[in-house]
Amino acid sequence: MPSKVAIAIGAHPDDIEFYMAGTLLLLREAGYETHYLNLASGNCGSAQYNGAVTRSIRSAEARAAAKILGAHFHASITDDLEILYNLELLRTLSAIIRDVKPRILLTHSPQDYMEDHTNTSRLAVSAAFTRGMPNFRTAPARPAADYEVTVYHALPHGLCDPLRRRLVPGAFVNTTSVHKIQLKALAAHQSQQNWLDVSQGLNSYLLAMEDMALAVGRMSKRFKHAEGWRRHLHFGFCGPDADPLAPALGKNHLVNKAYERSLERGL
Numbered sequence: 001m002p003s004k005v006a007i008a009i010g011a012h013p014d015d016i017e018f019y020m021a022g023t024l025l026l027l028r029e030a031g032y033e034t035h036y037l038n039l040a041s042g043n044c045g046s047a048q049y050n051g052a053v054t055r056s057i058r059s060a061e062a063r064a065a066a067k068i069l070g071a072h073f074h075a076s077i078t079d080d081l082e083i084l085y086n087l088e089l090l091r092t093l094s095a096i097i098r099d100v101k102p103r104i105l106l107t108h109s110p111q112d113y114m115e116d117h118t119n120t121s122r123l124a125v126s127a128a129f130t131r132g133m134p135n136f137r138t139a140p141a142r143p144a145a146d147y148e149v150t151v152y153h154a155l156p157h158g159l160c161d162p163l164r165r166r167l168v169p170g171a172f173v174n175t176t177s178v179h180k181i182q183l184k185a186l187a188a189h190q191s192q193q194n195w196l197d198v199s200q201g202l203n204s205y206l207l208a209m210e211d212m213a214l215a216v217g218r219m220s221k222r223f224k225h226a227e228g229w230r231r232h233l234h235f236g237f238c239g240p241d242a243d244p245l246a247p248a249l250g251k252n253h254l255v256n257k258a259y260e261r262s263l264e265r266g267l
């Protein structure tokens with residue numbers, strides 16, 4: 001069983017590019033086989049086209065973005081606002097996890113402004129949890145396997161939880177070296193772009209990602225562009241100190257000591 005496998009699980013087409021793709025690109029550079037899955041199709045992301053047309057446009061865009069990221073593409077399993085924490089989706093996602101066998105799982109924050117994001121986080125956590133349980137039926141049926149997986153949660157949109165509280169990450173990842181590729185992958189979601197200044201080739205969609213990367217970079221006090229991660233509690237997933245992002249990313253990984261201290265204080 002190959003041990004260098006990572007999967008990013010987002011809610012909608014473009015979420016991986018916004019919150020996780022820099023780290024996914026660096027993992028690929030570090031020799032990881034990378035996988036790309038948006039649970040929802042993006043079918044609600046248009047006021048111009050109906051759901052079926054939008055679904056097919058956004059699926060093609062997501063496929064193109066995954067190709068730019070060099071990640072294996074997995075088709076969506078539901079539609080926008082239908083990412084509910086239910087058994088059907090859990091069985092389907094668990095089958096994908098059993099096929100991929102990730103050692104690193106990147107997903108949304110458990111606290112985020114949008115319920116599709118938080119439900120994606122919950123489904124990803126539970127699907128990873130069931131990987132070694134033969135009595136949990138997946139759809140389609142897949143054999144269980146025993147291996148360690150470490151789950152990392154991205155920072156939420158706006159860097160705040162739904163109650164407006166600021167969140168800080170447990171670790172920063174320096175995404176500067178891959179930032180341009182990340183922007184290119186985001187730009188593949190052409191239907192979502194609201195062009196403000198065609199002459200400069202910039203738009204609010206790309207600038208929003210740029211702003212977030214710079215804001216997290218400032219938070220790190222070390223990197224220009226960064227993504228932030230919080231590690232899921234290890235029970236049922238991996239050893240207590242397992243943190244495979246750190247050795248995989250080397251100097252591009254920075255533990256946030258202030259966060260570690262706050263864990264000890266129980267704040």
Ligand SMILES: [Zn+2]
Pocket residue numbers: 011012015114116117
């Ligand atoms: Zn989203």
